[in-house]
Amino acid sequence: MTHSTITSKGQTTVPASIRRALGLEAGDRIVYEIQGDSVVIRPQPEAMEVFGSLKPPAGKSGVSFADEREKSRAAWIAGAAREGLE
Known part of the structure; x- marks a missing residue:
């Protein structure tokens, strides 16, 4: 003790x-x-540890945080390219 x-x-x-x-x-x-x-x-627990333990609502598929982050990043890069901000 x-x-x-x-x-x-x-x-x-x-x-x-x-x-x-x-x-x-x-x-x-x-x-x-x-x-x-x-x-x-x-x-x-760290916030990201808890994030992975949440289950999506019944009948809905889960969305990967990494996938969403990558989609957001790609959209930002495309927008920056259109504006000539690369």
Whole structure:
């Protein structure tokens, strides 16, 4: 069991053994979840990790973010070429 102390400002340090176990680095965000009289600490997922877990509505096909980004990029390049902004 690992311990840490809460400072007068309500801050604490996540012990190195816990950071290693969770793969946390400086600047990473964590989520605190209260479960009864305990707290669960877990890494906050990156936005792109969550994006891939969303399912499309029933009857609709999913759209790849990479495909949409490429279509948008191609449209921008075509528009820039028409305007002579290449």
